[in-house]
Amino acid sequence: MSNLIERWFNDSINLGVFTTDKNLVITRWNRWLEINTNKANHEVLGRSLFDLYPEIKNGHIGSYYREALDGKTSVISQKLHGYIIPLPLKPRNTGFSHMQQSGIISSLIENDEVVGTITIIEDVTCRVASERLLSESEEMYRTIFEATGTAMLIVEEDTTISYANENALRLAGYSRDEFVGKKRWTEFVADREDLERMTKYHYLRRQNPDEAPKTYEFRLKNRDGRIYHVLLNASIIPGTKRSVISLQDITALKEIQKRLTQSEERYRSIFENAVEGIFQTTPDGKIISINPSFAGIFGYASVEEMITSVSDLSMDIYVNSEDRERFKALIEEKGEVKAFEVEVRKKDGSHIWVSYNVRAVRDEKGNIMFYEGTVEDITARKKSDMDLKDSFDRLRKTIGSIIDVISMAVEVRDPYTAGHQKKVANLARSIAKQMGLPPMQVEYVRMAGAIHDLGKISVPAEILSMPRRLTEMEFELVKQHPEIGYNVLKNIDDLKNVAMIIMQHHERLDGSGYPNGLKGDEILLEARILAVADVVEAIASHRPYRPAFGIEYALEEIEKNAGILYDKDVVRTCLDLFRNKGFRLE
Numbered sequence: 001m002s003n004l005i006e007r008w009f010n011d012s013i014n015l016g017v018f019t020t021d022k023n024l025v026i027t028r029w030n031r032w033l034e035i036n037t038n039k040a041n042h043e044v045l046g047r048s049l050f051d052l053y054p055e056i057k058n059g060h061i062g063s064y065y066r067e068a069l070d071g072k073t074s075v076i077s078q079k080l081h082g083y084i085i086p087l088p089l090k091p092r093n094t095g096f097s098h099m100q101q102s103g104i105i106s107s108l109i110e111n112d113e114v115v116g117t118i119t120i121i122e123d124v125t126c127r128v129a130s131e132r133l134l135s136e137s138e139e140m141y142r143t144i145f146e147a148t149g150t151a152m153l154i155v156e157e158d159t160t161i162s163y164a165n166e167n168a169l170r171l172a173g174y175s176r177d178e179f180v181g182k183k184r185w186t187e188f189v190a191d192r193e194d195l196e197r198m199t200k201y202h203y204l205r206r207q208n209p210d211e212a213p214k215t216y217e218f219r220l221k222n223r224d225g226r227i228y229h230v231l232l233n234a235s236i237i238p239g240t241k242r243s244v245i246s247l248q249d250i251t252a253l254k255e256i257q258k259r260l261t262q263s264e265e266r267y268r269s270i271f272e273n274a275v276e277g278i279f280q281t282t283p284d285g286k287i288i289s290i291n292p293s294f295a296g297i298f299g300y301a302s303v304e305e306m307i308t309s310v311s312d313l314s315m316d317i318y319v320n321s322e323d324r325e326r327f328k329a330l331i332e333e334k335g336e337v338k339a340f341e342v343e344v345r346k347k348d349g350s351h352i353w354v355s356y357n358v359r360a361v362r363d364e365k366g367n368i369m370f371y372e373g374t375v376e377d378i379t380a381r382k383k384s385d386m387d388l389k390d391s392f393d394r395l396r397k398t399i400g401s402i403i404d405v406i407s408m409a410v411e412v413r414d415p416y417t418a419g420h421q422k423k424v425a426n427l428a429r430s431i432a433k434q435m436g437l438p439p440m441q442v443e444y445v446r447m448a449g450a451i452h453d454l455g456k457i458s459v460p461a462e463i464l465s466m467p468r469r470l471t472e473m474e475f476e477l478v479k480q481h482p483e484i485g486y487n488v489l490k491n492i493d494d495l496k497n498v499a500m501i502i503m504q505h506h507e508r509l510d511g512s513g514y515p516n517g518l519k520g521d522e523i524l525l526e527a528r529i530l531a532v533a534d535v536v537e538a539i540a541s542h543r544p545y546r547p548a549f550g551i552e553y554a555l556e557e558i559e560k561n562a563g564i565l566y567d568k569d570v571v572r573t574c575l576d577l578f579r580n581k582g583f584r585l586e
Contacts, residue, residue, distance in 0.1 A: 013030070013032065014032065015032060015120055015121060015122055016030065016032045016033040016036065016119075016120070016121035016122075016123075017030045017032070017033070017118070017119070017120050017121070018030065018033060018044075018118075018119055019108055019116055019117065019118045019119075020049055020065075020108075020116045020117045020119075021115065021116040022069055022114065022115060022116055023048065024048055024049045024050060024065060024069070024116075024117070025046060025047065025048055025049070026044050026045055026046070026047055026048075026049055026052070027045065027116065028045075029041050029044045029045060033121070036123070049065070050062070061105075064105045065105060065117055068105055068106060068107045068114075068117045069107070069114060069116075069117065070114075071107055071109070071113075071114040103119060103120065103121045103122070104119070104120045105117060105118075105119050106118050106119075106120075148165070148167070148246070149167070149248075150167060150246045150247060150248045150249075151164075151165065151167040151168035151170075151171045151172075151230075151246065151247040151248075151249070152164070152165040152167065152168055152244070152245070152246050152247075153165075153168050153185055153244070153245045153246075153247070154237075154242055154243070154244055154245075155185055155242065155243045155244075155245055156241070156242055157241040157242070158184070159184040159185055159186045160181065160183070160184050161179060161180055161181070161182075161183050161184065161185050162180065162181060162242070163180060164176070164179055164180055168247065171220070171222060171228065171230075171247065171249060172188060172222050172223060173222040173223030173224055173226075174223055185245065186198065186199070188220050188221055188222065189218060189219070189220065189221070190218070190219035190220060190221040190227050191219060194218040194219055197216075197218070198218060198232075201216065201234075215231060215232065215233045216231075216232055217229065217230070217231055217232070217250070218230065218232060220247065227251075228249055228251050229249075229250050229251045229253075229254040230247045230248060230249055230250060230251075231247070231248040231250050232245060232246070232247055233245070233246045233248075234246075271291050272291055272292060274291060274293055274374075275293055276293060276374040276375065276376050277290065277291065277293045277294030277295075277296075277297045277374060277375040277376070278290070278291040278293070278294060278372075278373075278374055279291070279294050279371075279372065279373065279374075279375065280370050280371065280372045281313060281370060281371050281372075282369075282370050282371075283328060283368050283370070283371065284312075285312040285313040285314045285315070285324070286311070286312070286313075287306070287307050287310060287313070288370055290303055290306060290307070291303070294306070294375060297352075297354065297375060297376075297377050298310075298317065298344070298346050298347060299346035299347035299348055299350075300347050306347075309347070316345070317344050317345055318342065318343075318344055318345070319342075319343040319344060319345055319351055320342075320343065323342045323343070327340055327342070327356070327358075331358065331359075331360050331368070331371060332360075332368070335359060335360050336357075336358060336359040336360065337356060337357070337358050338357050339355050339356075339357065340355065340356040340357075340358070341353060341354070341355050341356075341378065341382070342354060342356065352377055352379040353377075353378050353379045353381075353382040354375050354376060354377055354378060354379075355375070355376045355378045356373060356374070356375050357373050357374050357375075358371050358372065358373030358374075359371070359372060359373060420453070420537060420538070420541065421449065421450050421451060421452060421453055422450065423537045423541075423585050423586065424449045424450075424452060424530070424533045424534050424537045425446050425447075425448075425449030425450040425452075425533075426446075426449075426585075426586070427449075427533040427536065427537060427574070427577075427583070427585065428445045428446065428448070428449040428529050428530045428532075428533035428534075429442055429445055429446040429449065430577055430583060431445075431529050431532065431533060431570060431573050431574055431577065432445040432446075432526070432529050434573050434576070434577060434581075435529075435569065435570070435573050437525075437526075441526060444497045444498055444501060444526055445501065445526045445529055445530060447495075447498045448498045448501035448502050448505070448526065448527075448530055449530055449533060449534075451485070451498075451502070452482075452485070452501075452502050452505050452530060452534065453481060453485070454481075454484075454485035454488055454489070454502065455480065455481030455482055455483065455484030455485035455486075455488070455502075456478070456481045457484075479506070479514045479515065480515070482502055482503050482504070482505060482506050482514070482515055483503060483515045485499070485502040485503070486499045486500065486502055486503035489502065497526075500524060500527075501524055501526045501527045501530055502530075503515070503527075504516075504518060504523050504524055504527035505527050505530040505531050505534060506531065506534075507522075507523045507527060507531070508531070508565040508566070509523070509528075509563070509564060509565055509566065509567065510564055510565060512565070513531075513565075525567070525570075528566070528567040528570050529567075529570050531566065531567075531570075532558055532566050532567070532570045532571060532574050533574070535554070535557065535558060535566070536551070536554040536555065536557075536558060536574065536585075537554075537585060538554075539553060539554035539557055540553070540554040540585060541585075551578065551585065555574075555575055555578060555579075558571045558574060558575075559571060559575060
């Protein structure tokens with residue numbers, strides 16, 4: 001065998017080498033193979049390769065040996081990279097469960113004749129693993145590079161773009177072929193000022209990375225001329241002159257910030273120029289912020305003067321400190337107060353009335369941090385309301401006196417029904433109040449009840465005191481009294497409502513009443529109340545043509561005709577007054 005072959009079999013070589021004859025009987029087996037296969041020379045020499053390792057006989061590796069023996073080429077090489085070696089090498093302390101080989105199978109030629117084969121085996125386990133890890137790492141970072149929500153670029157030292165992800169291509173408006181390797185990313189900076197700043201940072205980042213800002217904003221212009229606001233983050237790739245640049249599109253955010261600024265400016269203008277006083281205060285009475293109108297309402301020349309002068313609202317502003325406590329209790333209970341009217345003290349010591357509309361602002365735990373709201377000076381309105389109330393009270397007393405005089409005049413004409421109107425008025429007022437009518441409506445019902453028979457002044461006295469049942473003609477005269485009463489009062493402004501109630505107090509739900517045969521809701525609620533009170537008193541009391549039937553008989557009458565002649569709710573309330581509330585006709 002040549003010296004070349006002998007050198008291959010040098011035991012110091014870090015390769016596996018073995019030879020076979022033309023029958024694939026192993027003729028050489030070097031030291032490297034003995035170590036890595038646990039098979040000594042004497043165990044393998046003289047044995048057939050296919051007998052020793054039958055698993056390679058019929059596979060593609062076996063075909064390579066047959067081609068080498070055919071001598072089709074002087075050297076037949078096949079990389080076995082990635083295949084588990086057919087020769088079971090003993091795993092070394094590398095952390096891998098098996099070894100991988102790269103092998104060369106060649107014809108062994110002497111005197112131009114194929115005399116056998118030679119196989120050279122290299123252990124590539126670690127290299128293959130490293131390459132696989134590198135490939136996986138590259139794939140992972142490529143995936144991250146593409147999947148990130150920002151535009152990503154790799155930029156060379158001269159700012160040429162060497163890589164761009166899909167987000168960057170969309171942002172710039174170019175295809176990959178038009179963009180990568182053909183564009184410098186500084187071409188997309190929208191204005192000169194940004195470009196100068198970027199160039200400065202680019203140079204500084206390479207000279208002194210610690211002093212260069214890694215993140216900053218600038219404006220980018222894409223292929224179509226559209227301007228984007230972007231947030232740039234740049235880093236040098238260690239050991240290279242390349243930079244990784246991420247560009248986050250913040251155009252929408254900048255627009256929101258712009259609108260927010262405009263909104264704040266509008267709010268500030270409203271706050272400063274509002275006629276109402278606007279404020280924020282702590283629950284313990286400390287001022288957080290107030291507008292000029294708030295300070296002006298309390299007599300201070302400026303916001304600063306009031307904030308400096310007033311340390312505790314409950315002591316310095318409120319005339320009665322308990323009003324402040326009542327205000328705080330309402331806020332704690334309801335979270336807000338509306339139209340909270342209170343007497344307060346101005347800077348000069350004079351008193352005014354103000355109205356607060358306030359809500360509580362709470363933290364995430366529900367604790368009140370501060371109050372905010374508006375305040376309005378209502379002193380003039382309060383004075384007007386008090387003057388109006390005084391006028392109304394005087395008018396009410398005057399009208400009451402007129403009503404009493406009219407009532408007395410009617411009773412003089414009809415002595416047999418003396419006290420009837422007063423009792424009806426008292427019962428009608430009680431029913432209206434029990435039903436929850438507003439105070440003014442209750443008063444209209446009472447006044448109407450007190451003079452509901454006013455129209456009887458036109459009926460002859462002998463008919464009113466007739467000790468027998470009236471004839472049809474006589475009754476027709478009596479039936480005119482609601483309309484006559486209405487005509488007497490209708491032109492008095494303050495008694496128009498009373499006049500209409502009197503007009504309808506003999507109407508019935510089914511239309512059988514008089515004078516207009518109204519039905520259901522066509523009849524005023526006040527008139528329906530007065531109708532029930534009038535019937536109950538009339539039936540329960542004595543009349544010239546019959547004795548009194550008593551209160552229980554009267555109640556049975558309205559109960560029997562509830563929903564037919566009389567309003568159900570009114571009847572229910574009347575029955576409750578007598579049977580459960582202890583009401584009596586007096």
